[in-house]
Amino acid sequence: MKSLLHPSHWPLWVVIALIAAALLLPFILPWTYDQIDWDAVRAPAFTGSHLLGTDEIGRDRLARLAAGTRVTIMVAIAAALVSLIVGITWGATAGWVGGKVDEAMMRFVDALYALPFMFIVILLMVIFGRSILLVFVGIGLVEWLTMARVVRGQVMALKQRPFILAAEAAGTKPLTIVIKHILPNIAGVALAYLMLTVPQVVMVESFLSFLGLGVQEPLTSLGILVKEGADDMDVAPLGLLLPGGVLVLILVCLTVEGERLRDTYS
Amino acid sequence: MLALIVRRLLTAIPTLLGIILASFFLMRSAPGGPFDGERPLPPEVQEALRETYGLDKPLWEQAWIYISRLLQGDFGPSLVYRDFTVTELVAQGLPISLTLGGLAILLALLIGVTAGLFAAVKAGKMIDKSIMMLATVATALPTFVTGPALALFFGLWLGLLPVSGRGEGMAWLIMPVVALALPVSGAIAKLTRAGLATVLKQDHIRTARARGLPETKILFKHGLRPALVPVASYLGPAAAGLLTGAVVVETVFGLPGLGRYFVQGALNRDYPLVLGVVTLYAALIILFNLFADLIYGWLDPRMREE
Numbered sequence: 001m002k003s004l005l006h007p008s009h010w011p012l013w014v015v016i017a018l019i020a021a022a023l024l025l026p027f028i029l030p031w032t033y034d035q036i037d038w039d040a041v042r043a044p045a046f047t048g049s050h051l052l053g054t055d056e057i058g059r060d061r062l063a064r065l066a067a068g069t070r071v072t073i074m075v076a077i078a079a080a081l082v083s084l085i086v087g088i089t090w091g092a093t094a095g096w097v098g099g100k101v102d103e104a105m106m107r108f109v110d111a112l113y114a115l116p117f118m119f120i121v122i123l124l125m126v127i128f129g130r131s132i133l134l135v136f137v138g139i140g141l142v143e144w145l146t147m148a149r150v151v152r153g154q155v156m157a158l159k160q161r162p163f164i165l166a167a168e169a170a171g172t173k174p175l176t177i178v179i180k181h182i183l184p185n186i187a188g189v190a191l192a193y194l195m196l197t198v199p200q201v202v203m204v205e206s207f208l209s210f211l212g213l214g215v216q217e218p219l220t221s222l223g224i225l226v227k228e229g230a231d232d233m234d235v236a237p238l239g240l241l242l243p244g245g246v247l248v249l250i251l252v253c254l255t256v257e258g259e260r261l262r263d264t265y266s
Numbered sequence: 267m268l269a270l271i272v273r274r275l276l277t278a279i280p281t282l283l284g285i286i287l288a289s290f291f292l293m294r295s296a297p298g299g300p301f302d303g304e305r306p307l308p309p310e311v312q313e314a315l316r317e318t319y320g321l322d323k324p325l326w327e328q329a330w331i332y333i334s335r336l337l338q339g340d341f342g343p344s345l346v347y348r349d350f351t352v353t354e355l356v357a358q359g360l361p362i363s364l365t366l367g368g369l370a371i372l373l374a375l376l377i378g379v380t381a382g383l384f385a386a387v388k389a390g391k392m393i394d395k396s397i398m399m400l401a402t403v404a405t406a407l408p409t410f411v412t413g414p415a416l417a418l419f420f421g422l423w424l425g426l427l428p429v430s431g432r433g434e435g436m437a438w439l440i441m442p443v444v445a446l447a448l449p450v451s452g453a454i455a456k457l458t459r460a461g462l463a464t465v466l467k468q469d470h471i472r473t474a475r476a477r478g479l480p481e482t483k484i485l486f487k488h489g490l491r492p493a494l495v496p497v498a499s500y501l502g503p504a505a506a507g508l509l510t511g512a513v514v515v516e517t518v519f520g521l522p523g524l525g526r527y528f529v530q531g532a533l534n535r536d537y538p539l540v541l542g543v544v545t546l547y548a549a550l551i552i553l554f555n556l557f558a559d560l561i562y563g564w565l566d567p568r569m570r571e572e
Contacts (some may be wrong), residue, residue: 230414
């Protein structure tokens with residue numbers, strides 16, 4: 001794998017630059033994302049201190065964009081980690097124990113794959129209120145399936161390797177083998193799939209927020225900004241194009257980078 | 267083949283039952299009820315309504331009643347649109363959602379397979395790389411961004427297509443279908459390209475070449491069919507994706523399909539409506555997976571089960 005500094009890793013750098021901008025902008029901008037400038041409602045771009053103008057109630061677009069990106073990325077990382085933990089635990093157990101247990105655990109995963117999952121998530125959101133915590137736990141619990149499958153495959157292949165057999169012969173406890181010898185060896189593949197899970201999660205979070213079921217006001221996320229922009233696009237197309245553009249940029253970059261990482265490991 | 271269909275339909279029954287029961291209890295553990303509304307009704311009226319709809323009975327009994335009615339094809343009454351039964355609402359919404367989803371999958375197959383074929387024929391060349399890059403970008407396009415963006419460009423700015431609702435003719439279908447089809451077509455292009463790359467290296471293709479068959483015949487007659495097997499197995503998940511995408515597209519373009527009833531029903535605690543839509547969605551996805559398995563066997567005879 002080429003060094004991360006190599007120009008071919010541009011998608012990763014675009015995402016890092018976007019995150020850095022989203023984190024730093026609040027310190028530079030004179031406006032916060034929920035502050036209303038009564039003198040500049042619906043201001044076009046480059047009006048005074050509003051670089052990208054203001055929205056229909058006079059909130060600074062750039063500040064809102066940065067806030068939305070922060071929330072979306074934060075939810076995505078948290079949810080991807082939930083899916084990573086659940087997926088690795090499930091997959092490693094199934095792959096390591098094998099036999100009937102493996103059979104049952106993987107049938108369960110297959111069955112879940114076939115479910116109209118988005119609808120269960122929507123139901124969950126409607127039912128248990130719309131806290132941000134629930135958003136990422138809910139999404140994470142949906143997105144672990146592929147991770148579990150991949151990890152199981154890897155563990156099953158590793159199990160037959162001499163160094164694992166040697167560790168078993170030496171009487172090492174199974175849990176120790178899994179943690180010390182198996183997990184480090186699947187870290188690369190897991191990382192690649194984690195990278196591919198993040199755009200999935202971003203998509204689900206923005207989808208829920210777009211429907212009004214995800215992150216709630218006064219917090220904002222890219223999904224909410226797209227929704228607000230879409231409602232107001234006949235007057236202010238920037239409101240739709242800016243958050244939509246940032247969202248698509250993040251999704252495309254993460255997908256390109258994640259697929260490349262996956263291809264190097266498989 | 268018949269055995270496969272029967273067996274799959276039999277395993278579908280517990281799956282469906284599980285989904286219905288899970289959604290039933292999830293829905294019912296939600297705070298609030300269908301009669302909260304904006305103007306709260308007097309407690310006596312609420313009590314009477316709950317009794318009329320059997321909501322005062324124990325939950326398990328209600329679940330039992332719901333399922334036994336469902337077996338007779340009765341989805342029950344809508345608790346919010348009180349003049350309609352769920353069956354009537356679904357009968358209005360289903361054709362719209364099915365038209366959107368069906369056209370989208372056809373368009374996605376058309377674009378995806380063509381693009382994948384081109385890329386595989388020009389493997390390693392610039393055009394191959396550009397097509398694959400475009401396919402990756404397409405898979406990352408969320409319908410809730412492409413939908414409004416299309417509406418902005420072609421509806422508001424160029425004035426070519428209706429921005430929302432169903433106007434005259436079929437023009438209203440174009441933007442929703444394109445927004446739905448784009449991500450699926452990207453995935454299909456990648457699968458077709460990968461499938462063809464594997465198949466074109468196999469012995470039967472070399473034999474066909476050695477016999478001097480024209481390249482187009484090799485490609486279409488011997489190459490494409492087995493190469494589409496991965497595409498067929500993707501159709502199941504794709505159908506699920508299209509149904510969720512349809513929820514957004516119907517909201518964005520103001521189309522009265524199933525997806526809108528689902529979201530509205532969930533927000534209004536219209537229990538029978540939500541259950542009805544979930545049951546239908548689940549049944550559709552199961553049917554589509556079965557359909558994909560049958561295409562599978564047709565594409566590659568080695569996959570046929572005894």
